[in-house]
Amino acid sequence: MLWLPSYATGPERLGRLAVLVFVALVLIFLIAPFFVVVPLSVSKEAFFTLPVKEYSWRWYQDFFGNERWIASVINSVIAAVATTILATMLGTAAALGLARPEFPYRRAVMSLMLSPMIVPIVIVAVGSYLFFGGLGLINTRPGLVLSHTALALPFVVVTVAATLSTYDTNLTRAGLSLGAPPVAVFFRVTLPAIAPGVISGAIFAFAVSFDEVVVALFLTSAERRTLPVQMFSGIRDQINPTIMAAATILLGLSIVLFIVATWLGRRGQKA
Amino acid sequence: MALNAPLLRAKGADDLVVFDGVQKSYDGHTLVVRDLNLAVKRGEFLTLLGPSGSGKTTTLMMLGGFERPTAGHILLDGKPVEALPPEKRDIGFVFQNYALFPHMSVAENVAFPLRYRGVRGAEARQRVAKALDMVRLGGFGGRRPTQLSGGQQQRVALARALVFQPKLVLMDEPLGALDKQLRERMQIEIKHLQQTLGITIVFVTHDQSEALTMSDRVAVFHDGILQQLASPRELYDEPANAFVAGFVGENNFVPCTAMRIGPHAHALLESGLSLVGTMPVALPNAAQAMLAIRPERIGLVASGAEGAVACNIAEAFFLGDHTRVDATVPAFGGMNVTIKLPPSTPVPPPGASAGLVLPEQHCRIIAP
Ligand SMILES: Nc1ncnc2c1ncn2[C@@H]1O[C@H](COP(=O)(O)OP(=O)(O)OP(=O)(O)O)[C@@H](O)[C@H]1O
Numbered sequence: 099m100l101w102l103p104s105y106a107t108g109p110e111r112l113g114r115l116a117v118l119v120f121v122a123l124v125l126i127f128l129i130a131p132f133f134v135v136v137p138l139s140v141s142k143e144a145f146f147t148l149p150v151k152e153y154s155w156r157w158y159q160d161f162f163g164n165e166r167w168i169a170s171v172i173n174s175v176i177a178a179v180a181t182t183i184l185a186t187m188l189g190t191a192a193a194l195g196l197a198r199p200e201f202p203y204r205r206a207v208m209s210l211m212l213s214p215m216i217v218p219i220v221i222v223a224v225g226s227y228l229f230f231g232g233l234g235l236i237n238t239r240p241g242l243v244l245s246h247t248a249l250a251l252p253f254v255v256v257t258v259a260a261t262l263s264t265y266d267t268n269l270t271r272a273g274l275s276l277g278a279p280p281v282a283v284f285f286r287v288t289l290p291a292i293a294p295g296v297i298s299g300a301i302f303a304f305a306v307s308f309d310e311v312v313v314a315l316f317l318t319s320a321e322r323r324t325l326p327v328q329m330f331s332g333i334r335d336q337i338n339p340t341i342m343a344a345a346t347i348l349l350g351l352s353i354v355l356f357i358v359a360t361w362l363g364r365r366g367q368k369a
Numbered sequence: 370m371a372l373n374a375p376l377l378r379a380k381g382a383d384d385l386v387v388f389d390g391v392q393k394s395y396d397g398h399t400l401v402v403r404d405l406n407l408a409v410k411r412g413e414f415l416t417l418l419g420p421s422g423s424g425k426t427t428t429l430m431m432l433g434g435f436e437r438p439t440a441g442h443i444l445l446d447g448k449p450v451e452a453l454p455p456e457k458r459d460i461g462f463v464f465q466n467y468a469l470f471p472h473m474s475v476a477e478n479v480a481f482p483l484r485y486r487g488v489r490g491a492e493a494r495q496r497v498a499k500a501l502d503m504v505r506l507g508g509f510g511g512r513r514p515t516q517l518s519g520g521q522q523q524r525v526a527l528a529r530a531l532v533f534q535p536k537l538v539l540m541d542e543p544l545g546a547l548d549k550q551l552r553e554r555m556q557i558e559i560k561h562l563q564q565t566l567g568i569t570i571v572f573v574t575h576d577q578s579e580a581l582t583m584s585d586r587v588a589v590f591h592d593g594i595l596q597q598l599a600s601p602r603e604l605y606d607e608p609a610n611a612f613v614a615g616f617v618g619e620n621n622f623v624p625c626t627a628m629r630i631g632p633h634a635h636a637l638l639e640s641g642l643s644l645v646g647t648m649p650v651a652l653p654n655a656a657q658a659m660l661a662i663r664p665e666r667i668g669l670v671a672s673g674a675e676g677a678v679a680c681n682i683a684e685a686f687f688l689g690d691h692t693r694v695d696a697t698v699p700a701f702g703g704m705n706v707t708i709k710l711p712p713s714t715p716v717p718p719p720g721a722s723a724g725l726v727l728p729e730q731h732c733r734i735i736a737p
């Protein structure tokens with residue numbers, strides 16, 4: 099696909115070359131931070147200088163030895179896990195409902211559900227702050243989790259809806275006709291069939307919460323800081339390469355999650 | 370009253386399913402099923418036959434509980450089923466694409482309905498094995514559905530729908546995806562199973578030969594309307610209207626006016642020719658009608674023979690088991706008529722004049 103057949107003309111070859119160069123530049127631009135952050139995280143020096151002269155794990159030791167960093171990781175994990183559970187359950191239920199042709203105002207409801215993907219994050223953050231203020235949810239875990247759930251929900255709805263579009267409704271009908279109550283049909287027939295979509299939706303939900311900084315800045319106090327917020331404040335006060343170690347850890351986690359999600363997506367398509 | 374009640378019960382007692390004035394519309398204005406009145410007898414093999422979009426699947430879905438009738442009632446075992454969800458109807462369903470659960474083994478698929486009927490452990494295993502043996506798939510229990518051929522998957526679906534001994538089994542074009550040979554073998558297998566188990570089956574197909582082969586009775590659908598409900602032979606020999614006559618088997622149609630003169634039914638053709646025939650369904654006098662004659666019921670004789678209708682041979686094809694002749698008939702307004710003759714009959718060459726013999730009992734005068 100990438101390479102042209104032998105009968106391609108000169109201008110065609112030139113055009114293709116231009117496309118390839120452009121794609122390569124875009125890719126380099128996208129992964130450039132990786133080549134800065136990762137080497138700096140294993141540099142021995144306390145200043146950000148490249149190329150790295152001497153390697154060491156000291157910033158990682160710093161990271162794992164620092165109570166604040168560890169607390170922020172724990173906060174992030176708790177928020178992300180809770181968000182994942184909530185968003186996956188709600189998103190799957192929403193996608194199932196929206197897949198039914200008789201659902202009233204399907205398109206409008208779907209757009210509303212997906213709106214957190216489009217609305218600027220600062221607006222979500224300010225909105226959450228003002229709204230939760232009245233409810234006493236600021237600086238609480240439930241507040242952060244609720245807000246993150248709203249942000250993560252579209253990802254679950256979209257991935258589950260995609261899997262459902264290839265789901266054979268006759269499987270549900272078969273389950274019912276064989277005498278299984280609707281709940282049993284969901285857990286024994288539908289859920290296993292759409293599991294790849296549900297799991298990759300869950301992974302996206304986890305990633306959304308784990309990476310999110312703006313809403314977390316507004317909604318968390320010092321002791322509830324999440325990892326991205328901790329990094330952000332780290333940059334502001336005392337800049338040192340521990341941040342690079344934290345960034346590398348986040349990056350590694352994102353890559354693993356992305357690979358798992360892609361793999362599950364492929365498997366879902368094949369089934 | 371005391372006398373009438375048992376009589377009434379006896380009348381409906383052999384009806385397992387009754388459609389009573391059932392209508393269905395998906396969008397609120399077009400009726401996909403119109404005023405359906407139909408009774409399925411206990412132990413019967415009833416087929417819903419009709420072209421694509423005629424409402425067969427919709428009818429089956431309403432019976433299975435997956436669609437709600439817009440009007441009318443469906444009675445199962447004498448009781449209305451509107452309030453009964455699909456899982457409580459105790460109806461086996463075989464889908465066209467089989468709808469086997471892909472993440473379960475064959476045995477788990479077949480065991481699925483038993484679990485919800487409190488059958489577990491050794492008894493469940495035994496019944497699963499018996500059901501798989503019945504469809505000649507003993508030993509395949511450990512496989513996944515994807516590791517089976519289309520015909521084998523079809524049989525698993527059959528075993529799964531039969532293992533819990535439902536009172537009624539619905540099948541929606543279950544053989545549609547199989548090749549011709551396998552389809553014909555499965556037709557006979559299903560028919561045998563139905564007879565030995567004594568179950569009631571409502572079967573959907575758009576293949577008329579399948580319907581004729583398998584059914585005790587056939588309900589022909591067209592545009593959501595039940596056209597005729599009859600045994601295969603009756604359907605073939607006494608079609609109620611031109612649609613049925615044309616959909617089931619082959620037919621020659623000549624427009625005519627129906628006339629009842631004395632004890633005889635006449636078809637008056639535009640050419641002035643009047644043919645004596647039969648009317649399976651009485652038509653009012655002077656009604657627009659169709660004269661329908663099966664190709665194999667027409668005889669070919671020498672030109673000018675007594676009582677024969679003159680024709681000109683257009684073409685003749687030898688097809689092994691029969692010879693097919695196309696002839697132009699001036700008295701039919703120059704229309705072409707198809708004739709099927711036994712293979713040994715001598716056929717005049719194209720262009721020759723000949724005579725058609727149209728036996729009275731095979732000239733059907735029916736609604737257009
Ligand atoms: N879920 C639905 N929503 C809207 N219209 C539908 C739906 N299902 C069927 N229809 C319409 O109802 C009519 C009858 O459909 P149905 O599926 O009952 O036909 P069928 O006789 O089973 O045809 P086929 O032989 O193609 O399966 C068709 O015009 C179809 O477009």
Ligand SMILES: [Mg+2]
Binds near residue numbers: 425426427541
């Ligand atoms: Mg259909």
